[in-house]
Amino acid sequence: MTMGEASPPAPVPPTGLLMKRCKFIWRLLLLSNLALGAFLFASAKRRDSMEINKRTAQKSHKGKASVEVPPEPITSSFDLNYDDFFVPVTTPVQIKAPIPEEQQREIFKWMLEEKRKLKPKNPVEKKQIDEEKAILKHFLRAKSIPKF
Numbered sequence: 001m002t003m004g005e006a007s008p009p010a011p012v013p014p015t016g017l018l019m020k021r022c023k024f025i026w027r028l029l030l031l032s033n034l035a036l037g038a039f040l041f042a043s044a045k046r047r048d049s050m051e052i053n054k055r056t057a058q059k060s061h062k063g064k065a066s067v068e069v070p071p072e073p074i075t076s077s078f079d080l081n082y083d084d085f086f087v088p089v090t091t092p093v094q095i096k097a098p099i100p101e102e103q104q105r106e107i108f109k110w111m112l113e114e115k116r117k118l119k120p121k122n123p124v125e126k127k128q129i130d131e132e133k134a135i136l137k138h139f140l141r142a143k144s145i146p147k148f
Helices: 023-060 101-117 123-141
Strands: none
Touching: 101 123
16 A cells, blocks of 8 residues: 555544434333333222222211122222231231140150250251250259249
């Protein structure tokens, strides 16, 4: 090459913005987001209007004698009342009779025998078993067993 000849121009990177180059993808994302938002808004509004209708129906029939009408069957999964799922079901606590002291002593003796049968795998486990055996022996030697 001589000085008189011009070298070919280097390839020019695209100067347009990414948004202009991918116009179709941006439009698709925008429309899908708008559709999803409209769907969520409409389903929430429909659920709220159903609850308001139920409340007004209950208020209007409060003082009058009315015929019991069964509720409408649920036709889609979007009409579910999610409050029913979040309310915990509580069961009454039943207080059991306390175990007699003699029976507790027998249980502690049995537990001590089982602890003696165990084969520890490492020194830490052996130390833990020895501590548990010491507690059981302490309970067995005591005049009265503590209430738990």
